[in-house]
Amino acid sequence: MTRPLDGIKVITLEHAIAAPFCTRQLADLGARVIKVERPGSGDFARGYDERVHGLASHFVWTNRSKESLSLDVKQPEAAKILDALLADADVLVQNLAPGAAERLGLGYDALSATHPKLIVCDISGYGANGPYRDKKAYDLLIQSESGFLSITGSPGAPAKAGCSIADIAAGMYAYSSILSALLLRGRTGRGSRIDVSMLESMVEWMGYPMYYAIDGQNPPPLAGASHATIYPYGPFPAGDGKVVMLGLQNEREWKLFCETVLEQPGLASDPRFASNSKRSEARDALRDVIVGAFAGMSAAQVIERLDKAGIANAQMNTLADVWAHPQLAARERWREVGISMGTSAGTVPSLLPPGMPSGVEPRMDPVPALGEHTDAILQELGYEPTHIAALRAAGTI
Numbered sequence: 001m002t003r004p005l006d007g008i009k010v011i012t013l014e015h016a017i018a019a020p021f022c023t024r025q026l027a028d029l030g031a032r033v034i035k036v037e038r039p040g041s042g043d044f045a046r047g048y049d050e051r052v053h054g055l056a057s058h059f060v061w062t063n064r065s066k067e068s069l070s071l072d073v074k075q076p077e078a079a080k081i082l083d084a085l086l087a088d089a090d091v092l093v094q095n096l097a098p099g100a101a102e103r104l105g106l107g108y109d110a111l112s113a114t115h116p117k118l119i120v121c122d123i124s125g126y127g128a129n130g131p132y133r134d135k136k137a138y139d140l141l142i143q144s145e146s147g148f149l150s151i152t153g154s155p156g157a158p159a160k161a162g163c164s165i166a167d168i169a170a171g172m173y174a175y176s177s178i179l180s181a182l183l184l185r186g187r188t189g190r191g192s193r194i195d196v197s198m199l200e201s202m203v204e205w206m207g208y209p210m211y212y213a214i215d216g217q218n219p220p221p222l223a224g225a226s227h228a229t230i231y232p233y234g235p236f237p238a239g240d241g242k243v244v245m246l247g248l249q250n251e252r253e254w255k256l257f258c259e260t261v262l263e264q265p266g267l268a269s270d271p272r273f274a275s276n277s278k279r280s281e282a283r284d285a286l287r288d289v290i291v292g293a294f295a296g297m298s299a300a301q302v303i304e305r306l307d308k309a310g311i312a313n314a315q316m317n318t319l320a321d322v323w324a325h326p327q328l329a330a331r332e333r334w335r336e337v338g339i340s341m342g343t344s345a346g347t348v349p350s351l352l353p354p355g356m357p358s359g360v361e362p363r364m365d366p367v368p369a370l371g372e373h374t375d376a377i378l379q380e381l382g383y384e385p386t387h388i389a390a391l392r393a394a395g396t397i
Helices: 018-029 057-062 077-085 108-112 139-145 164-189 197-207 205-213 249-259 267-270 275-283 283-294 299-308 321-322 326-330 374-380 385-393
Strands: 009-013 032-037 064-068 091-094 118-123 193-197 233-237 243-247 312-315 334-341 344-351
Touching: 009 018, 009 233, 018 032, 018 057, 018 064, 018 091, 018 118, 064 374, 091 164, 108 118, 118 164, 118 205, 139 164, 139 197, 139 374, 164 193, 193 197, 197 205, 197 385, 233 283, 243 299, 249 299, 267 344, 275 312, 374 385
Parallel strands: 009 032, 009 091, 032 064, 091 118, 118 193
Antiparallel strands: 233 243, 243 312, 334 344
16 A cells, blocks of 8 residues: 555654654654664653553554664764664654754754755754753643643633643644655755744644733633633533533524523523623523523433534543544544553554545554664664674663
8 A cells, every 4th residue: 555655764763742743643654763762761651651551551642653773872883873774764853852962963954964855853842942942841831831721721720731732732743844844855855954842832722812812901711611702612511410512603503502402582682692792701690591401401302402403512521432432433443553562462442543645544553662673673774683782782772
């Protein structure tokens, strides 16, 4: 099968989430991704937990279909190995500590002279320059620095996103930028430098609330799981104790909601609720009306009425519900992916990447054990078994 990135070689010095999430997308599309890891410990995300048959949940999520090369990049012999790897590489991705890549001779300026077609993607917390350049950055810290925590949660109880949203944002911008750089290289024959910061990625995603609060205006109020500025839009309890999520977008839907769902057509002309702004201001009173109407119905009955009225709605699913989601099952969105478990092997379900080109099945090869491909990669580079053994004895690999 032909995949979009077949023949593309990616070398990555990565850890945690942002860079591994980026390079896993490249691997899904067919790229050969060689992950360089510290001997003995590897990517520190390998040690976050043991939830997936003894392996870390973050690591299993972001590292399928890669090759793992065990290499201490600070050892003298490592530079020769990295140079050999980069000789025919298309992309180098790194999210090492600020300045570390340059000290190793892996900055774009140093590499572009000898590898003019190489695309170098640097992922960091704050970018390659500026007063915050050397500041450490983790996902939660960037959620805070970008203002995300100021608009998320409930009054007096700010809340982080439940997944690594800042890492994901940076990883996806790195991924799309690398694809753009590959297209550009096809036209110019030259590589590019890509500088992706987690802060800028998250601030881009904060566009709506920032414009809402422009020129010193009040920010969106903290509204928990409800929408901060549109109402009714959020979770409402039904009479059976389950929660229904629903959302209205316009006055036509408000009228249908009153007539078909609440069965209170007169409410549509109530001056307290005559526009979205007024409904949002009077949300406590309107919530009492809605909860009272739902109290005599099960969640399934509420959803039936919402569907009949054409009002958007959703169940408040648990993670177990999502694993068994009927829509994902009907669309056959799960595949089994191998994972290494010491000397044994197993599989876990993995979601197919969203939006693949038609007729293309993504690469979904096993999650690698630490250093699993070291010998094979070095032999490919021309190293003899005795030399490999010596490198291992010296702690280089």
